[in-house]
Amino acid sequence: MATSNYTLKVNRDLLDPNFESYRLSLDPIPTYNVELDAAVEEVTLKDCQYTLEHVRAFAMYNYLHVDAWYDDSVLFVDCKGRVLSFTVTLDTALSKPREVFRLPAEAERREDRVCPSLSLTSPTWAALSDGAGRLYLLRTSKRGDAVHGKWEPLFTEDSGGPFVVLHSVAHVRGGAHTLEVLLLRVVKDPQETAGSGYSVTLEWITVANAAGQGLEKNYEVKTRRLLRGKSVPHYAAVTPQGDGLMVASEKPFAFTHVDGRPLEQPAAGEPPAEADEPDPVYSWQQTSDDITADVRLPEGAAEDAIRFRVTADTISVGVRGSASLLEGRLYASVDPEACTWNLREDNRLELNLQKRTEGPVWPELVTGDRRGRHVMSEEQAAVVRDRLTQLSSEDAHAQPDPDKPACDAQELEDCDGYPEETSSLVHFDGESLKTTQVVNLAAHQYLFSVSADPAQMPCLCLRHDVDALLWQPRPDRPADMWEHVATFNALGYVQASKRDKKFSTCAPNFSYASLCECLRRAFIYRQPSAGDGALFNRKRGRPAGRVARQQVAGLDSDKAVLGFGASDERLFALTSRNLFVLKVNNDNNNHG
Structure with missing residues (x-):
């Protein structure tokens, strides 16, 4: 299957050419503080976990998990290994988080363990890592209320080194209940001699039950696929039907093993097979x-x-x-x-x-x-040849102008360098394991991901010029695989100015976006609505452009923010000792 370059198609109707700025609003944001019975332990990196990829994968991990299947419900794991569930029914009468599952204590004894991670697979299933190398697939029953019971592990596996669960989905294949789980590791790479000595792996595991054999609770691994790359992906998710994978990363990933068997690689001295390139449009x-x-x-x-x-x-x-x-x-x-x-x-x-x-x-x-091809005229080609001739020489120390010293590479600025690879968004076909669509993200900085519809893949937010555009993957539409569904005006510019930013997110209904700093503060950015009054620019003598509101919320804590998430009405911020609930959308501060 040939790879095709794909261009993200911006929906012009979702852009606001008249947007001018954000106006600081002093409307108070009701904030509620839930004190935790036990601390949320921030797992710090060890001396052996020294690379930038370790920091990206584990030190910047979001400890708070928003349950997109149920309104205003979040989960996290505390230092006792308890998976705690918290659901808001009434802001003024918040209950304590409830324990739904407990990890064994032996996970804490592993020296190179990382933070526990959780992925909410479906309304009744979840995938959990203990941070020490053990994976749990749990039947949770219906979550989001105060009456459901403890979670039941129906599949566990010790898969070696520590990992985090990036994503999981559930579907029915061939009459069998099937779960797809995506794991991320940063592993020592003996073939890596010039770099950090580590590489990044994504393990895509397919687990299914044997209900047809009268074994309803017997789940087993059907397929393992391993991808390897050099950078922690910004985004990685399995398609809802388990027939594909999407990865956004700075450096490319490629499948290397299936069920433990290495894929065929080009023989020594033999150039790799090139993908069929489509004719230029x-x-x-x-x-x-x-x-x-x-x-x-x-x-x-x-x-x-x-x-x-x-x-x-x-x-x-x-x-x-x-x-x-x-x-x-x-x-x-x-x-x-x-x-x-x-x-x-x-x-x-x-x-x-x-x-x-x-x-x-x-x-x-x-x-x-x-998709296009640039054609040079003969005159332009001749100019390029002349320039290359002047720059090339058989003498490695040629110096055409003896009065001027040769350029010292150490004097070059960072902007003079050219990256070896550019960031890209790739769709892999689950059967052939080949890339089918590639989007060049060199001009579009990745900002964050959010689950707008839990039955669909997570959306990814990219910077386009100064704006932040939200893209919903549509794997069932190969010709239009990423749909522009929302725009946050000027958020790309705003986010770049926040030096202490740690987490970013938005409401599932796109009514607001929010940034959270490492300590104390969260910023809320609302889009212009019919109720916002028009302003007049006296200096220019004309009405000002559309103005939206910015709000700042303070968190009464001196502890670092470990997790951050949003629902349509509330923001949730997790520290080691507190869970803060911010009522963002209500009659006082939501004019839309």
């Missing part, structure tokens, strides 16, 4: 003042069906009834009035775009779009 060339693009149209496209729209910074080209052929933000501004198109006889569309600023060379036509 368009080609383009440029001069100092204009762009000419040649777009391949679907067979039989009529002239009256062509859709062409260009603004100073964006372009959209397509055929009515078909997917967009060229769409997104242009690398630089153009003059829309001077841009034209022409339908050629060979079923191709010729575009002429006038650059607003003459001179600069564009490295790409549409930012992040890899």
Whole structure:
């Protein structure tokens, strides 16, 4: 199955071009403090866990787990190994967290253990790690109320070294109840000699029961798949039906083993097989003042069906009834009035775009779009050859200008370096284990993940320019696999300015986003609503743009925030001794 480059399609209707700023609101946020009977122990890294990947995987772990299947319900594990459940029914009468499961005490004796981790698989199942290498699959019955009983472990396994559970799903396959669990480890890599000596592994385990054999409670591993990479993924999740995997990471992951057997690797000296690259959708060339693009149209496209729209910074080209052929933000501004198109006889569309600023060379036509091919003219190619000739020499110490010292690599700034790999979002097919779609995230910083609909994959939030855009994976729609479902205005810019930020999240209904610092403070960012009054810019003599509200909530604790999560109405912040409940949406501070 060939890999295809995919471009995230922004829904322009979800953007707010009139948004101007956030206005600080002094409306109080009711905050309730639940004191814990036993501390939540922050598992610190050991001397052997010294790499940046250990910090990303374990030191920045969110200890608080929002139960997306039930409203205002959260869970965490305390220092006694108790899995505690907490549900809000009335803010002014909060009950103590209830124990639903207890881990064995021997897990605490392992020196290299990490924090316990939990994934809420379904309304009645959960996956739990003790932090020391043991995995539990638990039947929980219905959660979210005060009457359900203790959790029942129906599958346990000691899988060696410590890990965290990243994600899990449940589904029915072949009439058998099946659970998919995704585990993350940072392991010593004997083949890694130049770097830190560690690599990152993702283990995708499929566990199913044997109900057809009269063994309803007998669960066993059906398949193990192992992926290896060099960086902790920002995002990793299994598709709802267990037929695929999505990973967003700075460095690529690849499957290496299935059921303990290594996958076939290229023989020594033999180049790896290259994936079939699709033909470019368009080609383009440029001069100092204009762009000419040649777009391949679907067979039989009529002239009256062509859709062409260009603004100073964006372009959209397509055929009515078909997917967009060229769409997104242009690398630089153009003059829309001077841009034209022409339908050629060979079923191709010729575009002429006038650059607003003459001179600069564009490295790409549409930012992040890899479906096109840049074609150099003979004159441009000759200039490049001349420059390369001047820069190359058989003398390793050639110095064309003896009066000027040679460049010292230590004098280069960080911005002069070029990364070996770029961040990407990848979809793997569960059967072939090959990548089917790849999104280049080089221009889109990953911000956070959130479960908006527990029956779907978690959403991931990416920075686009100054905004934060939320993307819902749609694995059942290969042509449109990531859907833009919400926008948080200017949140990408705001988040970059918070030097002490530790956690970020948003409400499942997208009514607000929130950032939490390491100590004491949480920031809430609401989007403009019909009830927000319009402001007037006196300096410019005209109405100001749409303004949203920012609120700041203080936490009455000097302990570090270990966990953070949001429901539609409340924020939850966990420290070692307290669980804070912040009533974010109510009649006093929710005007929408």
